[in-house]
Amino acid sequence: MDNFTFYSPTKFVFGKGTESQAGQLVKAFGGTKVLIHYGGGSAVRSGLIDRVKDSLSKEDIPFMELSGVKPNPRSGLVYEGIDLCKANGIDFVLAVGGGSAIDSSKAIAAGVLYDGDFWDFYSGKASVQNALPVGTVLTIAAAGSEGSGDSVITKEEGMYKRGTGAEALRPKFSILNPGLTTTLPAYQTACGITDIMAHLYERYLTNTKDVEVTDRLLEALLITMKNEGPKVIKDPNDYQARANIMWAGTMAHTNSCGVGRSQDWNSHAIEHELSALYDCAHGAGLAVTMPAVFKYELGHDRARFEQAARRIWGYQTAEEGIEAFRKYLTSIGMPSTLGELGGKEEDIPVLVKNLCYGDGRNGTISGFVTLNEEDCTAIYKMML
Amino acid sequence: MDNFTFYSPTKFVFGKGTESQAGQLVKAFGGTKVLIHYGGGSAVRSGLIDRVKDSLSKEDIPFMELSGVKPNPRSGLVYEGIDLCKANGIDFVLAVGGGSAIDSSKAIAAGVLYDGDFWDFYSGKASVQNALPVGTVLTIAAAGSEGSGDSVITKEEGMYKRGTGAEALRPKFSILNPGLTTTLPAYQTACGITDIMAHLYERYLTNTKDVEVTDRLLEALLITMKNEGPKVIKDPNDYQARANIMWAGTMAHTNSCGVGRSQDWNSHAIEHELSALYDCAHGAGLAVTMPAVFKYELGHDRARFEQAARRIWGYQTAEEGIEAFRKYLTSIGMPSTLGELGGKEEDIPVLVKNLCYGDGRNGTISGFVTLNEEDCTAIYKMML
Numbered sequence: 184m185d186n187f188t189f190y191s192p193t194k195f196v197f198g199k200g201t202e203s204q205a206g207q208l209v210k211a212f213g214g215t216k217v218l219i220h221y222g223g224g225s226a227v228r229s230g231l232i233d234r235v236k237d238s239l240s241k242e243d244i245p246f247m248e249l250s251g252v253k254p255n256p257r258s259g260l261v262y263e264g265i266d267l268c269k270a271n272g273i274d275f276v277l278a279v280g281g282g283s284a285i286d287s288s289k290a291i292a293a294g295v296l297y298d299g300d301f302w303d304f305y306s307g308k309a310s311v312q313n314a315l316p317v318g319t320v321l322t323i324a325a326a327g328s329e330g331s332g333d334s335v336i337t338k339e340e341g342m343y344k345r346g347t348g349a350e351a352l353r354p355k356f357s358i359l360n361p362g363l364t365t366t367l368p369a370y371q372t373a374c375g376i377t378d379i380m381a382h383l384y385e386r387y388l389t390n391t392k393d394v395e396v397t398d399r400l401l402e403a404l405l406i407t408m409k410n411e412g413p414k415v416i417k418d419p420n421d422y423q424a425r426a427n428i429m430w431a432g433t434m435a436h437t438n439s440c441g442v443g444r445s446q447d448w449n450s451h452a453i454e455h456e457l458s459a460l461y462d463c464a465h466g467a468g469l470a471v472t473m474p475a476v477f478k479y480e481l482g483h484d485r486a487r488f489e490q491a492a493r494r495i496w497g498y499q500t501a502e503e504g505i506e507a508f509r510k511y512l513t514s515i516g517m518p519s520t521l522g523e524l525g526g527k528e529e530d531i532p533v534l535v536k537n538l539c540y541g542d543g544r545n546g547t548i549s550g551f552v553t554l555n556e557e558d559c560t561a562i563y564k565m566m567l
Numbered sequence: 568m569d570n571f572t573f574y575s576p577t578k579f580v581f582g583k584g585t586e587s588q589a590g591q592l593v594k595a596f597g598g599t600k601v602l603i604h605y606g607g608g609s610a611v612r613s614g615l616i617d618r619v620k621d622s623l624s625k626e627d628i629p630f631m632e633l634s635g636v637k638p639n640p641r642s643g644l645v646y647e648g649i650d651l652c653k654a655n656g657i658d659f660v661l662a663v664g665g666g667s668a669i670d671s672s673k674a675i676a677a678g679v680l681y682d683g684d685f686w687d688f689y690s691g692k693a694s695v696q697n698a699l700p701v702g703t704v705l706t707i708a709a710a711g712s713e714g715s716g717d718s719v720i721t722k723e724e725g726m727y728k729r730g731t732g733a734e735a736l737r738p739k740f741s742i743l744n745p746g747l748t749t750t751l752p753a754y755q756t757a758c759g760i761t762d763i764m765a766h767l768y769e770r771y772l773t774n775t776k777d778v779e780v781t782d783r784l785l786e787a788l789l790i791t792m793k794n795e796g797p798k799v800i801k802d803p804n805d806y807q808a809r810a811n812i813m814w815a816g817t818m819a820h821t822n823s824c825g826v827g828r829s830q831d832w833n834s835h836a837i838e839h840e841l842s843a844l845y846d847c848a849h850g851a852g853l854a855v856t857m858p859a860v861f862k863y864e865l866g867h868d869r870a871r872f873e874q875a876a877r878r879i880w881g882y883q884t885a886e887e888g889i890e891a892f893r894k895y896l897t898s899i900g901m902p903s904t905l906g907e908l909g910g911k912e913e914d915i916p917v918l919v920k921n922l923c924y925g926d927g928r929n930g931t932i933s934g935f936v937t938l939n940e941e942d943c944t945a946i947y948k949m950m951l
Binding site: 188196198199222327392394396400402404410424431434 | 568571572573574575576577578579580581582583584585675776777778779780783784786787788790791794795796807808810811812814815818823826827918
């Protein structure tokens with residue numbers, strides 16, 4: 184195990200009706216004027232936004248709203264949010280939604296306290312030192328952003344999707360009511376399940392030896408997803424399965440189960456180009472990407488893939504384990520080919536170029552295995 | 568799964584040589600004058616106390632020392648620490664040691680900011696609202712106090728052992744260097760392993776339904792202990808096994824794996840009377856207690872014990888699983904009878920009386936199963 188620091192000072196308030204605590208929590212963490220940042224549509228229709236506003240009003244906390252966050256959240260809305268906060272003396276950003284609303288909120292929170300262009304944090308030109316406090320009311324179990332210091336934003340010019348991370352971006356509190364996720368369409372639920380499992384597999388694929396405790400924790404969460412995922416696809420109102428998935432999703436990404444070990448993240452890098460170019464759901468992109476990446480990386484450490492096959496899927500060989508995972512993803516309604524995402528073979532050179540030379544890279548991406556243009560081309564071709 | 572709040576704002580700094588960061592961490596968390604609180608003996612001889620002092624001196628942070636913490640830490644030293652802090656304007660308590668040093672430090676930290684008798688927190692007369700910040704440098708993987716808001720103190724008059732818990736008692740930081748644990752005698756190492764496994768089993772025995780995610784996480788940590796425990800008994804210098812055990816021990820008790828479910832803690836309550844009366848090691852007392860309690864509680868939910876047997880120990884029946892655990896404890900050098908702890912059959916009425924009528928109880932203890940005097944008598948008799 185490698186040396187590490189683990190710090191997750193987010194207060195998680197979990198369960199039925201917990202969104203009614205939003206106002207008290209904002210107050211406890213020092214917020215006096217709030218930006219409520221969300222997508223729109225369902226959060227408004229379900230009455231959730233009204234319940235959150237009521238909760239703030241009960242504590243006499245004034246608020247403004249900025250809606251319109253889309254999946255793969257855009258830099259344009261972030262600039263708008265930063266201006267709004269600066270012009271109105273807002274000192275707390277409350278995200279209501281999934282990873283997109285939360286990531287966009289984090290970008291706004293960091294941008295407000297920064298003199299330059301917030302994109303500097305995402306292009307690698309600067310690192311986040313300070314940010315306004317952020318709280319979240321989660322409406323989909325997926326990104327894990329409610330318990331992490333990470334944020335991913337897409338820049339409209341060129342549709343570059345880039346991430347940043349900082350201690351200052353960890354939410355002060357996250358309200359996790361599994362009941363809020365029962366109205367999600369099955370496809371979005373399945374995308375969330377896939378994203379959570381990706382966060383676990385990215386950590387599982389390590390070159391660090393002697394990591395029994397984190398291996399076992401990651402397997403525990405993957406087994407949970409394997410068992411609970413199909414339940415919510417079958418019955419969207421299964422609160423208990425939703426609850427198990429939601430806590431697994433948060434635990435998957437606080438990194439308590441990924442400390443002290445190298446991690447992969449090649450699948451995320453390869454997928455980011457798909458959702459940037461095709462604007463597909465991140466989870467759907469990952470469902471197509473992961474089996475291809477795993478098959479390509481298999482030779483690097485067959486024993487690790489065999490361990491996953493045996494302990495998670497109940498198979499003996501590495502190939503059987505990967506195939507079981509692929510079939511699982513298909514069974515919950517996820518795509519398995521580039522074509523299903525709207526991709527074509529002739530796009531592959533563009534995908535590879537953006538991947539291998541974007542984000543300050545010099546022709547390779549490096550995780551569990553270092554992959555060059557040729558490798559990445561082969562992987563995208565495996566998705567056809 | 569039940570509603571819950573989970574908040575673990577402790578910064579964990581894990582790995583080789585990390586004790587050299589003590590000074591920086593105290594400074595980062597606002598400490599300007601420190602009480603270093605520890606046992607003595609080995610922490611001094613190994614040079615650890617000197618390294619911690621050097622680290623504080625490098626940051627120009629003045630400190631005082633209070634040594635002499637014993638296993639099952641006593642109220643007398645707590646009173647001494649409170650007086651010392653008050654008289655000298657100390658604003659940070661740095662525990663160096665295991666659960667005893669940490670629990671004693673927490674008691675001092677709470678007592679300094681309280682006008683009444685600190686024992687009020689342990690007798691149930693008052694709850695901790697504020698405390699001086701506490702940091703820890705852990706020297707044994709066992710109690711999990713480095714990642715919890717709990718503290719257990721023994722009152723000399725009557726040798727009552729009582730606990731308290733509060734958010735304010737969670738350490739600001741905990742330095743976890745597994746290398747510091749390699750010099751522990753095998754018996755103490757085994758006591759620590761047993762305590763960690765007890766923290767996991769106490770959470771595993773639940774009456775809450777639909778707790779797949781926490782069941783799997785608890786099993787993951789129990790399997791880790793099953794596999795790594797014998798390695799460190801065989802080779803005390805196995806850093807990697809020490810590291811896996813140390814992180815498992817911390818994760819076992821932050822409660823991330825125990826949220827949203829009722830828990831047992833009958834074994835701890837029953838054991839506390841043993842270590843209070845015989846001053847035996849808490850882990851050794853638990854090794855004797857748990858198999859008896861589990862056999863007695865088995866009929867309450869056979870399926871749960873069967874699940875543990877199957878998933879953790881590789882057996883089918885509940886009885887086989889409990890017996891596998893008992894044999895495991897014996898294999899790492901733990902006792903299995905009351906006699907080995909210095910106990911005698913004629914003490915049982917006193918143990919039962921202290922247990923069932925101490926701590927504000929009215930004749931029963933209540934966890935996974937509610938146990939009355941007759942039940943507790945039967946359980947102590949099973950340990951003969």
